[in-house]
Amino acid sequence: MKTQEDIHFDRIAKAITFLQGNFKTQPTLDEVAAYVHLSPFHFQKMFTEWAGVSPKKFLQYLTVEHAKKMLKNNQFTLSETAFETGLSGTGRLHDLFVNIEGMTPGDYKNGGTFLNINYSFEESPFGLLLIASTAKGICHVAFADNPESSLQDMKHTFPNAVYTEASDSFQKGIMTFFRKDWTAPHQLKLHLKGTDFQLKVWETLLKVPMGQLVTYGDIARAINRPKASRAVGTAIGNNPVAFLIPCHRVIQATGVIGEYHWGSARKKAIIGWEASQADILISES
Missing domain, CATH: 1.10.10.10 (Winged helix-like DNA-binding domain superfamily/Winged helix DNA-binding domain)
Known part of the structure; x- marks a missing residue:
């Protein structure tokens, strides 16, 4: 049985995959939050607590150019x-x-x-x-x-x-x-x-x-x-x-x-x- 922390990571991993797959279109916070079935407020809060930065900033670390x-x-x-x-x-x-x-x-x-x-x-x-x-x-x-x-x-x-x-x-x-x-x-x-x-x-x-x-x-x-x-x-x-x-x-x-x-x-x-x-x-x- 998955813990709450596992469920949070599953959502974060799903969001990261979505962000990297769609970074050229620069998806909005609302779009990413909807994809992982959270409100924009709760998604932003969860993601920032986990990564220490916003989803938008995190995307920067995952682009090919940044790598x-x-x-x-x-x-x-x-x-x-x-x-x-x-x-x-x-x-x-x-x-x-x-x-x-x-x-x-x-x-x-x-x-x-x-x-x-x-x-x-x-x-x-x-x-x-x-x-x-x-x-x-x-x-x-x-x-x-x-x-x-x-x-x-x-x-x-x-x-x-x-x-x-x-x-x-x-x-x-x-x-x-x-x-x-x-x-x-x-x-x-x-x-x-x-x-x-x-x-x-x-x-x-x-x-x-x-x-x-x-x-x-x-x-x-x-x-x-x-x-x-x-x-x-x-x-x-x-x-x-x-x-x-x-x-x-x-x-x-x-x-x-x-x-x-x-x-x-x-x-x-x-x-x-x-x-x-x-x-x-x-x-x-």
Whole structure:
């Protein structure tokens, strides 16, 4: 059963899809509100509370031209950007320190035998999340539009693990990001199942700051595999930790936002939301 927050996000995602599909005609507030079956007053209030900006301003963050601007503005390499924007501990936007500890080949091969995995469902601004962790850190985060199906998908990844529905400190740490707490460093650990190539791609994604975008080619060059854009795309598509490993910040070189494992509307919502939060932080500094 969907919560009120899920229903709100469904309406916001529907509005975002409508806005991007019709931005050339510049739909009015009344038109968008009618499309999601709300009064203009309530729609404006709900959307602004969620995004921090008006629907009209939010649309700006989702146009191709704005996406191109976000790509162009990132003049540094990924490693330089990481140092300048928070992974050094000096920035404000996304002080995210994540230690990736790949599972051993034995863990990978035996499907999680001897692993104890805690999991819980948590509400986020972008819908229900399934979050799972081992004693070493977060091992899985997914948007759970269908909770039972999402749980079965996770168990398919680690078929031999022992599962307990319980929330722990690793899981609770994730939710601070959705409370817009970008000012203090958070120590999180990821315990991931992946190949060396995948782990390198996922680690590189962590260096893309909130409010900025990169292309598949940018990631390929950052890991010194400039001709491996397609393989990079596959690794990004297999990202096991939604939102924290920000695969949503990778778009096509043309500025088109493209597809997303958890739905293109959700990807647009996250990109626009992060861009609005980054602008708010800059205006307040």
